[in-house]
Amino acid sequence: MNIAGRALVLRGDDVDTDRIMPARFLRSVSFDGLEQHVFEDDRKALAGAGRVHPFDRTENRAATVLLVNRNFGCGSSREHAPQGIVRWGITAIVGESFAEIFFANATALGVPCVTVSADDTQALMRAVETDLATAIEIDVSALEVRAGSIVARASMPASAREAFVSGTWDATALLTADYNVVRRAAARLPYIAGF
Amino acid sequence: MGSTLLQKVWDLHTVRRLPTGQTQLLIGLHLVHEVTSPQAFDMLRLRGQGVAMPERTFATVDHIVPTDGQLRPFLDDMAEQMTVALERNCREFGVPLFGLDSAEQGIVHVIGPELGLTQPGMTIACGDSHTSTHGALGAVAFGIGTSQVRDVLASQSLAMELLKVRRIDITGSRPPGVYAKDVILAIIQRLGVNGGVGFAYEFGGTVVDRMTMDERMTLCNMSIEGGARAGYVNPDETTIAYLRGRRFVPIGAAFERAAAWWRSIASDADTDYDDRLEINGATLAPMVTWGINPGQSLAVDGRVPREADVPAGDSAGVRDALEYMGFSAGAPIAGTRVDVAFIGSCTNGRLSDLREAARIVQGRKVARHVRGLVVPGSKSVAEAAEREGLPEIFRAAGFEWRAAGCSMCLAMNPDRLNGREVCASSSNRNFKGRQGSPTGRTLLMSPAMVAAAAVAGEVTDVRRMLPAGETR
Numbered sequence: 001m002n003i004a005g006r007a008l009v010l011r012g013d014d015v016d017t018d019r020i021m022p023a024r025f026l027r028s029v030s031f032d033g034l035e036q037h038v039f040e041d042d043r044k045a046l047a048g049a050g051r052v053h054p055f056d057r058t059e060n061r062a063a064t065v066l067l068v069n070r071n072f073g074c075g076s077s078r079e080h081a082p083q084g085i086v087r088w089g090i091t092a093i094v095g096e097s098f099a100e101i102f103f104a105n106a107t108a109l110g111v112p113c114v115t116v117s118a119d120d121t122q123a124l125m126r127a128v129e130t131d132l133a134t135a136i137e138i139d140v141s142a143l144e145v146r147a148g149s150i151v152a153r154a155s156m157p158a159s160a161r162e163a164f165v166s167g168t169w170d171a172t173a174l175l176t177a178d179y180n181v182v183r184r185a186a187a188r189l190p191y192i193a194g195f
Numbered sequence: 196m197g198s199t200l201l202q203k204v205w206d207l208h209t210v211r212r213l214p215t216g217q218t219q220l221l222i223g224l225h226l227v228h229e230v231t232s233p234q235a236f237d238m239l240r241l242r243g244q245g246v247a248m249p250e251r252t253f254a255t256v257d258h259i260v261p262t263d264g265q266l267r268p269f270l271d272d273m274a275e276q277m278t279v280a281l282e283r284n285c286r287e288f289g290v291p292l293f294g295l296d297s298a299e300q301g302i303v304h305v306i307g308p309e310l311g312l313t314q315p316g317m318t319i320a321c322g323d324s325h326t327s328t329h330g331a332l333g334a335v336a337f338g339i340g341t342s343q344v345r346d347v348l349a350s351q352s353l354a355m356e357l358l359k360v361r362r363i364d365i366t367g368s369r370p371p372g373v374y375a376k377d378v379i380l381a382i383i384q385r386l387g388v389n390g391g392v393g394f395a396y397e398f399g400g401t402v403v404d405r406m407t408m409d410e411r412m413t414l415c416n417m418s419i420e421g422g423a424r425a426g427y428v429n430p431d432e433t434t435i436a437y438l439r440g441r442r443f444v445p446i447g448a449a450f451e452r453a454a455a456w457w458r459s460i461a462s463d464a465d466t467d468y469d470d471r472l473e474i475n476g477a478t479l480a481p482m483v484t485w486g487i488n489p490g491q492s493l494a495v496d497g498r499v500p501r502e503a504d505v506p507a508g509d510s511a512g513v514r515d516a517l518e519y520m521g522f523s524a525g526a527p528i529a530g531t532r533v534d535v536a537f538i539g540s541c542t543n544g545r546l547s548d549l550r551e552a553a554r555i556v557q558g559r560k561v562a563r564h565v566r567g568l569v570v571p572g573s574k575s576v577a578e579a580a581e582r583e584g585l586p587e588i589f590r591a592a593g594f595e596w597r598a599a600g601c602s603m604c605l606a607m608n609p610d611r612l613n614g615r616e617v618c619a620s621s622s623n624r625n626f627k628g629r630q631g632s633p634t635g636r637t638l639l640m641s642p643a644m645v646a647a648a649a650v651a652g653e654v655t656d657v658r659r660m661l662p663a664g665e666t667r
Contacts, residue, residue, distance in 0.1 A: 013512055014388055014488050018626040022633070023605045027259065027273045029233035029280045031341075041633035071389035074422065074488075075626060076605075077324040078231065079340035100392055100424045101324055105340035118508075157356055159216040166214070170342075172242075174213050175350035179247065182352055185210040185221045186248070190456050191314055192223065195449040 001140040001164045003092040003112070005064030007128045007147075010054050015068065016075035017102065021084050023076075034080055035087035055088070065136045067125050068095035070118075073102025082106045092138050094145055094154070096121050107160050110169050112140050120145070120152035140164045197463020199360045200316075200429055201395050204335045204460060208318045210352055217354040223317040224334075225347045226303045227254040227290065229281040230607065231322030235344040236284040247351040249289040253312055254281060256294055257302045259607045262570050262597035265295055274608060288348070301573020301599045304328040304541035308412060309575055311441025315430035315457035320347050325541045325623065327418040330427030331411035332434055333457065335395070337424045358425060359393055359469035364400035367476040372658035374551065375410035376417075376543060376621070376641035378402065380482035380492045381474065383421040388490040391423025394469070397462060398428050402476040408437040409547040416542045417623050420489040429461035481657055483528050484625045484639040486516030491625075492639070495656045499526050519627055520636055521615070529654050531638065535618040536567040536594075536649035537630075538642050540604040543621035544572030546579050548642040552621075553588045555646035555660050561593035562652025568610065569594050570602040594649070606631025619648035 025037045043053040054060055066085065072095050073081060082105045085093075093106065093113045103113050116124070127147050128134050137146045138154070140161060145152040163169040186192045198206075210219040225248075232254070239245065246252060259274045269275040278295070285292040293299045299306055304325050307313040315333030319326060322344040329336035339353065346353055365378055383390075396418045403411065411428045418426025428434075435454045438444045445453050480494035491513075493499070499517070501524035502510040517524055522531075538544075538552050549571065561567045569589045571577035577599055580586060586596040603610040604622035611631025612618055618630055618637050625637035638654060647657040 012515070013509075014490075016488065016624075016626045018605075018624065018629050022628055023607050024631070026230050027277070027607060029277060030237070031234055041628045045633065071392070071422065074388055075324065075420075075624060077322060077338035077340050079234075079342060082340075097389060097392065099389070099422065101338055101340060101419075104343065108340065108342035108346075159213075159354075159356055162215040163217075168215060171213075171217075171354040172346050172349055174215075175219060175346050175352050175354060176244070179350070181210050182219075182221060182247065182350060185208065186223075186251075186351070189207060189221070189223060191317060191453070192251070195445050195452040195456065 002137065003065070004135055004137040005091065006062050006132065007065040007067050007134065007136045008054050008060045008063035009067045009125045009128050011069060011125065013070040014074055015072050017073055017078050017081035018075055020073065020081035021078060026078060026080050031080065031083040034084035038084040038088050059132050064089060064091045065138065066090045066093045067121065067128060068093060069121060070096040072098050074099040077101045079105045082109055082111065086111055094124065094136065094138060107163065107169055108171065112138065112156065112164050114138055114140070114145060114154040114156050116145055116152045116154050123150050124152065197466040199397065199462045199466050199468070200333060200427060200460055201335055201358060201360050204316055204318060205357060213354055215354065217356055219352050220318060220355045221352050222320045222347050223251060224312060224319045225252045226307055226319065226321035227252060227344070228258055228303050228323065229256045229277045230258040231341050232284065232344055233277065233280045234341050235348055236288065238345045239348055244349045246288040246290060246348045251351060252290045252348070254285050254290050254292045255300055255303050255306055256281060258601045258605070260295065260600040261608050262600045262602050262610055265598055271609065298574055301575065302541045302544060302601055304416065305544060305572035305576065308332055308408065309573060311438055311444035314438065314444065315434060316460040320353060324419045325416050327424065327426045328412050328416040328541055330415040330418070330425055331408060333427060333430030333460065335425055335427065338419060358395040360397050361391070361394045361470040361472065362397045362399060362468040364473045365402035365476050366400045366473060367402065369402055369476045369479060372481050372643070372661055373479045374641040374643060375406060375413035377479055377482045379414050379417040380484070380489065380639065381479055383417065383490045384492045386421055386472065388420060388488050389422040391418065391421040394423045396421065396423045396426040398426060403428055404431070407547060408433060409545040412545065413542055417489065420623060430457045481641065481644050483644065483654055485520065485522060485528050487519055487625060487627050489623065489625060489639060491516055493528060495529055495644070495654065497528060499524055499528055501525050529656060531654040532617065533565060533619045533638070533648050533653060534616040535612060536561070536565055536645050537603045537618055537620040537622065538568070538645050539570030539572065539602055540622040541572065542623040543642045544570060544576065546576050548621065549576070549580050549585050552642040552646040553585045555643050555657060556592040556594070556650060557588050559592055559650045561649045565649050565652055567594035567649045568597060568603060570597045571599050573599045603630055605629060619645045619654065621645045
């Protein structure tokens, strides 16, 4: 599985899902339209200070890869956060590390989150900031992220990599394939059998 | 070599190994609420699927419900719509619902243990990151997103990767005025907000052994704030005594068999852990957060850090936090003026939390510039508090007494901060904008510390307000 595209650099550690998608946008029974609200409060705050958030830069509008730092997506389990990012147009995320629930949510949406070293993250960010047209290529099979002369070793839990390579990242089909095995496992449990 | 509780529970719930290498893990209890489930039910409809085990699935409304004026239809049209959607989904798919018309409605992580739905040795999932709370009873419990809620609804299972286990011992004893909230804030402060990624936290040691179940829930609740998707305490006699007589717990001989099984799934004494941490309980003090994540905390008598005080990699985070909070590096945190005091949430909205806060406010008044809000975690908590006369104590002091819900923890309902207000809060997250105002500021602390701050009108050391000579 290969993903290639222009990248958007979002610097900062511990970017939480409340910032990615403030709770007031969870007030809906669907995910429709969430792309409009990604980082809304951060974007407004920066605009108020006369600065431009990476998600507001017109030259970033074509980006499909998101470059982040450490512990991206920490906090709430709200899938609204990756839903918003994906609906905005991002198809893969590269960073130093990811919070676990965010990673699982993104995986379920078919968006790989791959980890590269802090040094490589810096190098990739600098390359993109120097030349926005830099194409980032994420090779999930080979676990490599390439950009111009940079070749970064990437990592990802083996099962997630396998899920992307084999196209089985939507786990529902696997999990519902044979309900009898689930039923048998349940029957073995004392608390389900009634002690 | 023995096994951890996590490993035992994992093995017992393994359905099969998936082709990806992940485990198909049976989920013994699935808890559902109005905010993260509507899209999951819609996906089931779209795929023509039903709920695999509606009898292992329970729903309630908590996140968006108003805490004043709960007459239907709600004044808040979106709250009404989301509640109606959950009611319809539960009806259509046969899922039991503890709705607002039920005496057992409340925050999902408060009512699970309260009803005895949560039991040791279970796997529990819920579309909410604070599902880790249920680990207090010796369950393996974790938060999931909506696509995974769909998976559990459809298959009663999840595709999961085994977690490592970090054993965290809190040894010795706690000084007075130090609560479970202070213990977990201190742990996160030491290990960082991402220190737990890939781990489940197993809490133990004499301090934890002596904790009540409510306190253990506070501890496990915030595991996720340290990056650990699950946290747990091994079931012991405290756990078993707590469960006896609860609605969904077996009775008679079945209870004794259940208790024996619960004891058997605790981690073995000769277990090897992937990592360990030991903290001497005597070194702990009441904690307050000063920044924009739950790891940015300090003892109440401490000073807000300077960029130079932290490792180089963290200085940008400190700078960002100081700028957002408007705090001066090196300034004492005590004396910080607060505008709002919030007591409640799945972290600290249980009866014992309200009792501790009431003890502090009894006979005192909330400072004139402070808006104080007490939101019980469930209708049962509210009812028990009413029997003890706690609402009268809070009202007499100048607090508002509200109906059960998540309320100002995440401000999906009208309970929220305005502008740059500073809130002393017993909740779990101090992220930017968390409490409903994009510029609002949150200081996390124990309910007793919130009560003290409400009275003083500023952050203050609760130990000065405890009855003289008290030992806990």
